[in-house]
Amino acid sequence: MAVYTEIPDAELVDYLKQYDIGELHSLKGIAEGVENSNYLLSTDAGMHILTLYEKRVNANDLPFFLGLMEHLSKNGLECPQPIPLKSGEQLSKLAGRPSAIISFLDGNSVRRPTPLHCKQLGEALAQMHLAGEGFEIKRPNALSVKDWRPLYNMSAAGSNSVAEGLSKLIEDELTYLESNWPQGLKTGVIHADLFPDNVFFLKDKLSGIIDFYFACNDMLTYDIAICINAWCFEADHSFNVTKAQALLNSYDTVRTIDKDEYVALPILCRGSALRFLLTRLYDWLNVPEGALVVPKNPAEYIAKLKFHQSVQSTSEYGADIS
Amino acid sequence: MAVYTEIPDAELVDYLKQYDIGELHSLKGIAEGVENSNYLLSTDAGMHILTLYEKRVNANDLPFFLGLMEHLSKNGLECPQPIPLKSGEQLSKLAGRPSAIISFLDGNSVRRPTPLHCKQLGEALAQMHLAGEGFEIKRPNALSVKDWRPLYNMSAAGSNSVAEGLSKLIEDELTYLESNWPQGLKTGVIHADLFPDNVFFLKDKLSGIIDFYFACNDMLTYDIAICINAWCFEADHSFNVTKAQALLNSYDTVRTIDKDEYVALPILCRGSALRFLLTRLYDWLNVPEGALVVPKNPAEYIAKLKFHQSVQSTSEYGADIS
Numbered sequence: 140m141a142v143y144t145e146i147p148d149a150e151l152v153d154y155l156k157q158y159d160i161g162e163l164h165s166l167k168g169i170a171e172g173v174e175n176s177n178y179l180l181s182t183d184a185g186m187h188i189l190t191l192y193e194k195r196v197n198a199n200d201l202p203f204f205l206g207l208m209e210h211l212s213k214n215g216l217e218c219p220q221p222i223p224l225k226s227g228e229q230l231s232k233l234a235g236r237p238s239a240i241i242s243f244l245d246g247n248s249v250r251r252p253t254p255l256h257c258k259q260l261g262e263a264l265a266q267m268h269l270a271g272e273g274f275e276i277k278r279p280n281a282l283s284v285k286d287w288r289p290l291y292n293m294s295a296a297g298s299n300s301v302a303e304g305l306s307k308l309i310e311d312e313l314t315y316l317e318s319n320w321p322q323g324l325k326t327g328v329i330h331a332d333l334f335p336d337n338v339f340f341l342k343d344k345l346s347g348i349i350d351f352y353f354a355c356n357d358m359l360t361y362d363i364a365i366c367i368n369a370w371c372f373e374a375d376h377s378f379n380v381t382k383a384q385a386l387l388n389s390y391d392t393v394r395t396i397d398k399d400e401y402v403a404l405p406i407l408c409r410g411s412a413l414r415f416l417l418t419r420l421y422d423w424l425n426v427p428e429g430a431l432v433v434p435k436n437p438a439e440y441i442a443k444l445k446f447h448q449s450v451q452s453t454s455e456y457g458a459d460i461s
Numbered sequence: 462m463a464v465y466t467e468i469p470d471a472e473l474v475d476y477l478k479q480y481d482i483g484e485l486h487s488l489k490g491i492a493e494g495v496e497n498s499n500y501l502l503s504t505d506a507g508m509h510i511l512t513l514y515e516k517r518v519n520a521n522d523l524p525f526f527l528g529l530m531e532h533l534s535k536n537g538l539e540c541p542q543p544i545p546l547k548s549g550e551q552l553s554k555l556a557g558r559p560s561a562i563i564s565f566l567d568g569n570s571v572r573r574p575t576p577l578h579c580k581q582l583g584e585a586l587a588q589m590h591l592a593g594e595g596f597e598i599k600r601p602n603a604l605s606v607k608d609w610r611p612l613y614n615m616s617a618a619g620s621n622s623v624a625e626g627l628s629k630l631i632e633d634e635l636t637y638l639e640s641n642w643p644q645g646l647k648t649g650v651i652h653a654d655l656f657p658d659n660v661f662f663l664k665d666k667l668s669g670i671i672d673f674y675f676a677c678n679d680m681l682t683y684d685i686a687i688c689i690n691a692w693c694f695e696a697d698h699s700f701n702v703t704k705a706q707a708l709l710n711s712y713d714t715v716r717t718i719d720k721d722e723y724v725a726l727p728i729l730c731r732g733s734a735l736r737f738l739l740t741r742l743y744d745w746l747n748v749p750e751g752a753l754v755v756p757k758n759p760a761e762y763i764a765k766l767k768f769h770q771s772v773q774s775t776s777e778y779g780a781d782i783s
Binding site for chain 2: 147170
C-alpha cells in the first residue's frame with residue numbers, strides 16, 4: 140500500500156505552473172507503488188502520474204531513474220517518461236518532497252500470467268536490455284551477491300521461527316553462491332523488479348513496463364532469472380516450464396542469449412530466489428507498528444529456491460536455445 | 462483510507478462484457494471513500510469509477526443511492542451517474558460484492574475553501590435540494606436526533622477521557638435537542654455529508670457533487686447546517702462569518718430559505734455539530750485493530766458545538782435573508 144502525502148491545493152496549482160501541461164482537472168491518490176506516493180493527475184494535457192518520492196528512496200538515485208525512463212523511451216521501449224519542467228529539469232519539489240510528473244501508460248497488470256503473457260514479457264525484457272545501451276549514468280545493484288549475507292544477518296536470529304531449517308538452507312546457499320556467482324557475463328541496465336504488477340497489457344498485448352525504482356547495472360541474465368521466478372511459477376509454487384520456455388525463446392529472438400549466459404541461468408535463478416527470500420524474510424520479521432502493508436510470506440521463495448537447487452541444467456527451463 | 466479488494470483479471474474482463482463501455486484499458490485503486498473500494502476504470506469509452514460496496518454499506522440502500530444519482534443528474538445536477546448494464550440494471554456483482562460503474566466527474570476537492578467556494582457550494586446545495594424533488598424511493602436519516610442518544614451510550618464511559626466535562630456537555634445537549642428539535646420544516650432528499658472532499662471544483666468553478674452514500678430524507682435546512690459546520694470554520698475552529706454569509710445568501714438565490722427555516726438554523730447547526738461529534742467520538746474510542754485510518758479528533762466538533770450554543774439568532778451567521 141502506498142503512502143499518501145497530503146498536497147495543499149494552492150501549492151499544487153503553483154507547482155503545475157512550472158510545467159507546460161495546462162491547468163489541474165483532478166488529482167487522485169492511487170494504490171500503486173510501495174515506496175512512493177503516487178497520484179493520477181489530470182490536466183488540460185491529459186492524464187499523468189505525479190510521484191512524490193518518500194524517505195525510502197535515495198534522492199541521489201532519482202536522476203538515474205528519471206534519466207533511464209527518458210533514455211529507454213527515446214530508444215523505443217514502451218514505458219512512462221518524465222514530463223520536463225519548463226526549465227528542462229525532470230525533478231521538482233512538492234509538499235517538501237522530491238517529485239516528478241511522469242507520462243501515463245495505458246494498460247493493466249495481469250495477476251495470472253499465461254504463456255502468451257510470458258512470451259511478450261521475454262520480448263519486452265530483451266528490448267529493454269537493448270534500449271538501455273548507451274545510458275551514461277551508472278547505479279550499482281544494491282541487492283547483489285555481496286549484499287545478501289549482511290542482509291541475512293539482520294534476520295538470522297528469527298529465521299528458524301519462519302520455517303524449520305531455514306537458517307541452514309540460507310547459510311549453505313550463501314556460501315555456495317558467494318563461491319560460484321558468475322563473472323564476466325554481459326552487463327547493462329536491468330529492471331531488477333519486473334514482477335507482473337510492473338508490466339501492463341492492453342487487450343492481452345503488452346503495452347509497457349513501469350516502476351524503474353530498482354533498476355541498476357548488473358548482468359542482463361540476472362534480470363531474466365528474476366522474471367523466471369516472478370512469472371513462471373504457479374500459485375502452489377510449482378514450476379511451469381511452458382511459461383519459462385515462452386519467456387526464454389522470445390527473449391532470445393530479440394537479444395541472443397549467449398552460451399555462457401545460458402549455462403549460468405540456474406545459478407542466477409538461485410541467486411534471484413535468495414534475494415527475494417531475504418528481503419521478504421526481513422520484512423516478515425520486521426513489520427513496523429501501524430504498518431499499512433501485510434508482508435509477503437517468504438515461504439514462496441523458499442520453494443522457488445529449492446526448485447532451482449534441484450535443477451541440473453538450463454534445459455530444464457525448457458528453452459530451445461543453447 | 463479505502464479498502465482494496467483484489468479483482469481477478471478474468472472476472473473483470475467478463476464483468477465489463479455486461480456493459481456497453483468497450484474493453485478494459487486500465488484499473489487503479491484510488492484513495493477515495495472510506496466505506497467502499499473505489500477504482501479508476503478506463504475503457505474504450507473513457508474514464509469511470511468502479512465501486513465495490515463493502516460490508517459497511519447496507520446493500521438494501523443501494524437502489525436508493527444509485528437511483529438518486531441518476532435522478533439528480535437527469536434533473537440537471539452535476540454529479541456522477543450510474544452507467545447502466547446492457548440489461549438496464551444499475552447494480553451488478555464483482556469479486557463477491559455488490560458493485561456499480563459510475564461516470565467520472567472531473568475536478569478536485571479543495572482543502573481550504575474560500576468564501577467564493579462557499580458561495581458556489583450554496584448554489585449547488587440548493588440545486589441539489591430542488592433536483593431531488595420527485596425522487597420516489599425514500600430512506601430515513603439513520604443518524605438523526607432519535608439516534609444520537611443510543612450512539613452516545615456506546616461512547617459514554619470513555620467520553621470524559623477525551624475531553625474534561627465532555628459527558629455533561631453531550632448529555633445536556635441531547636436533552637436540549639430532544640425537546641427542541643424543529644418540526645414541520647420542509648423535507649426532501651439531503652446529502653447529509655457534504656464536506657469539502659465531496660465537492661469538486663475545476664479551475665475554481667464548482668464542477669459537481671459526489672458521494673451520496675449518506676443521502677436520506679430529512680429537513681433540507683439540516684443539510685445547510687451540516688455545510689456550515691463543514692465549510693465555515695477555520696483550522697483553529699473559529700467561525701468565519703464571511704463564508705457562512707456567502708453560503709446562505711447564494712443558497713437563498715436558488716431556493717428561498719423560509720422564515721421558519723431561518724429561525725431554526727442555530728439549533729440545526731447544534732444538532733449537526735453533535736451528530737459529527739458523536740460519530741467521531743465513537744470512532745476515536747473504537748479504533749479497530751490494524752486500522753488503516755487515523756480517526757478524526759472529536760475536539761473540532763466540541764468547539765463547533767460550543768460556538769453554536771453561544772449563537773443567539775441566525776443573524777450571527779451573517780445571512781442577509783429572513
